[in-house]
Each structure stands twice: as structure tokens, then as C-alpha cells.
Amino acid sequence: MIEPLPRAFFDRNAAEVAPEVIGCLLVRRDGDTLRVGRIVEAEAYVGEHDRACHARAGRTARTAPMYERPGHAYVYFIYGVHEMLNAVCGPGGHPSAVLIRAAEPIANLAHSGTGPGNVTKAFRIEMRHNRSDLCDPRSELFIAPRRPGDQPRLWQGPRVGVQYSGPRWMKARLRFCDRDSPHLSRPGPARR
């Protein structure tokens, strides 16, 4: 039986959660199919002061889930093409979130899980999963702890696709990867 992480795991700033979510399992109940992947890349978006975070616009119809309970999904649609999956963090109602950018296939992925748009495609995650409770074992979507003995070597660097956010936030090392994974969305750590 595979169980979700407790809500307390998410009830802190995304910058603390993001490194710890690497190696954890993304689980999607899709009818009779259980889709499972190991998270290998994630980014933290840390609040209204973070000029790359959607919450920089304050609470709006789109960003409302970030202001609600930690441990829920924040799913949004971008470029007219892709859904993106985030785990809402905290603490409390502080709007921070972790973007899930890549997952290694473990079971029943429909496609590659490399890249945030491909994660949602592989797990068949859609806008209807916005606000899903990631801590409920009956949920269609949840996040489970690392498997026993799985202690990924981490690499951290600047986030992808946030050039507009100014020098400070563009350079902030809020992207976390399993440095040994071959499924990263783009060259992170120098491989050797």
C-alpha cells in the first residue's frame, strides 16, 4: 500500500520542500491504472516577493490555490498547450509552491516524464486536478515518500524560463535535481 506524505511536509516554504521532494513518488490513480514516477527535478516559487512566482500578482482567480491549504495541487495552463503541476506549500497561507519538472517512469506512464509539460501529459494530469488534495490516499493524485534506501545526490541551480524576473530571481538557485538522473529536462549538473 502506497501512502501520501503528511500535510506537514508541505506546510513550510517551497524552498525547503523542493529539495526534499526529489526522489519522492508521484502517484496518479487513473481509473484502474496506477501511474507512478520518481520525481527527479523540481523548482521552488517562494512568495509574492519572488518576481518569478505567479503570486507576484497577488491573489487572483488563477493563483487562489496557492493561498489555500498546503498539500494541494496548483495546476495551470500555459502557452495554450501545457498543463503544469505544482504542489502548494506554505507556511500557513503564504503563497509558495513547488513545480514538478521531471519524473522517472516507474509504472504505467503514458509518455516520457521529462519536462513539466511532459509530466502532466505522462500522468494524464489536467486542469480538473487543480486543488486536488495531494495528502489524501483516496485522491487521484498524491505524492508518496522516497522508497527505503533512496537518498538522491542533489544538484541545485537557477530556475528555467524566468529571464523576465530580474537578476536576483533569475539567478536564485531554486531548481533542484537528482544529479544522477538521466531524465532531467535540460542539462543541469555537468555529467562526469
Add this chain to the structure above:
DNA sequence: TAAGTGATACGC
């Protein structure tokens, strides 16, 4: 390197 795609936030 560039197009595609549509919701969003913001200016008028």
C-alpha cells in the same frame, strides 16, 4: 532558432 496555442493580467 521559431512557431504554435489560449488563458491571464493589465492598460485603456
Add this chain to the structure above:
DNA sequence: CGTATCACTTAC
């Protein structure tokens, strides 16, 4: 209202 922009992907 109009429209510039976007936490991307894929194919040249």
C-alpha cells in the same frame, strides 16, 4: 474592451 506575455515543446 484590446493585447503583450507566458514557470513549454517540438521540429527545422
